[in-house]
Amino acid sequence: MLIVRDLEKSYRSGGHQLAVLRKVSFRVDAGETVAIVGHSGSGKTTLLGLLAGLDRPSSGTVELEGTDLGALSEDERARLRRERIGFxxxxxxxxxxxxxxxxxxxxxxxxxxxxxxxxxxx
Incomplete structure (x- = not known):
């Protein structure tokens, strides 16, 4: 199961904060299939990177099978990707x-x- 709560991601660009994702929340149960759709530049790739533990959110949580990805070290996230995530x-x-x-x-x-x-x- 994947649970995303109040996920936000922003980047610094030209001295300003650029909010890419704001308060994204959803749940995907085991066996469920979902699609992430949107216009170019809408944050789809950023969201997938956060869900896979490739990047850390500015705020909010990504929980995969009961594990909060934000609480893991880089090595632990790499192990999780190697063992549980296909990308x-x-x-x-x-x-x-x-x-x-x-x-x-x-x-x-x-x-x-x-x-x-x-x-x-x-």
Whole structure:
């Protein structure tokens, strides 16, 4: 389960604070599928980065399976991403000689997930 509460993210730009996300709150239950849609520049990529623990929010919380990502160290967030989060970046960063499925399987292979468990995780 993913719970997002009052999530905010702002950046300094030209001596001013630029608010990208303001008071975003939602919940995604296990097995539920959601889509994040919006115009270019509306904060979708920023939101995904916060949900994956790639960045820290200015305020608010992201809780994944009962763990507050903001309370984790950088190393703990990296471990969480490695073990529990799949992410394909906008610029893809894929290995061109592999299929889409093989690219998705790479982190599972690196963490030593056996084939039957790997199929379940995908």
């Amino acid at each position: 394909v970046f906008q610029s893809f960063q894929l290995i061109p000689t592999l299929t889409a499925r093989e690219n998705v399987e790479v982190p599972l292979e690196l963490r030593g997930t056996p084939d039957p468990a790997r199929a379940r995780d995908l």
